[in-house]
Amino acid sequence: MWKKPATERRAKVNISRASKLFFPLNMARPRAWIVVALTLCIVGLADAISGYAIWFGPLYLMIIGFAAWSLGWREAVGVGLSCLGITLVVNGFSIYPYGTAHAYWNLAIRILAVLVIIGILDSARKLCENEWLLARTDPLTGVLNRQAFFELAESIDHSETWYVLVYADLDGLKRLNDREGHARGDACLQAYTAHVQQLIRKDDIFARVGGDEFFIYLAVRDEEAGKAVALRLHKGMNEAASEFSASLRCSTGALILAPGSRSLSREVKIADELMYQAKNAGASLRVASVHERRGSLYVSPDWKLSAAFGEEAGPTTCASIEMREQSVGAAIEPIEAYRPSTGIAAA
DSSP, rough: OOOOSSSOOOOOOOOOHHHHSOOOOOOOOHHHHHHHHHHHHHHHHHHHHHHGGGOOOOHHHHHHHHHHTTTOOHHHHHHHHHHHHHHHHHHHHTTTTTOHHHHHHHHHHHHHHHHHHHHHHHHHHHHHHHHHHHTEEEEEEEOHHHHHHHHHEEEEEESOOOOEEEEEEEEEEHHHHHOOOOHHHHHHHHHHHHHEEEHHHSSSSSEESSSEEEEEEESSSHHHHHHHHHHHHHHHHHHHHHHHOTOOOEEEEEEESSSOOOOOHHHHHHHHHHHHHHTTTTEEEEEEEEEEEETTEEETEEEEEEEGGGGTTSOOOOOGGTTTTEEEEOOOOOEEHHHHHHHHOOO
């Protein structure tokens, strides 16, 4: 049964998924605490050895600023009080030679200035992080966008793990938009992505890379597990699409990647070719496996692609990709084929 479409078209940023990405100058909290503790000990020791002849205030301020950026304003205030305690224990009020009253006023002004700096750094960090995350998040569905997908997927160590790259296309969305309006189409996309997120694990990568195109990138145990996962996802995505609108179907190209080096732009082109074959066959599933041996790329056990898939090549067409003097369009046959209309999986 169709549920009432959401009135708000802009989705909330998926912080848990996007936070895996590398934010500039970001550091894990345990490591940040170690850095703060070590630098504070070093600066405090140097301050004690040198006496009040050398002013270490700027160095203490740098430690406090780092804490504000990496840990938050509360932690930075605590670090600031620690710095104040160290400098008073080491130097007392000898660094304020104009009397006790002046020393207290001087100290109060410096504390106020440090608190202002902590507040500015904490706010700047939150604003920068929010804008950085928004630039890598699809505003309608809240999942990752194309840029975030490549940044995150390319940061993974692929040397020992099998992966599946799923390229899914939501067929019929344009007709739905033309017939029932973009509000209905947007609601379908939001409901569809929410359903797909329930089909995958928390650490799997899911991104919207076009108006009706999606990537899923997930680790699997082996090649057979990759085939089973691809079939399960294809069935689940089609069930989701048909639940929201009878005119929607999902065409799926799945590329099973053996452990080894990766060139995701190359693999995406192969998955795109598989997806279009699935689309031409009628919202079906096309699966192939990729192995790299001695610098050459093999699709399934006996299919070898030429260097036309290399990153130095431009946009690649079926005619420019050779396999023993045949085009990939003629060479790639599905390892698994599934049509939602029949519910039959065929070898």
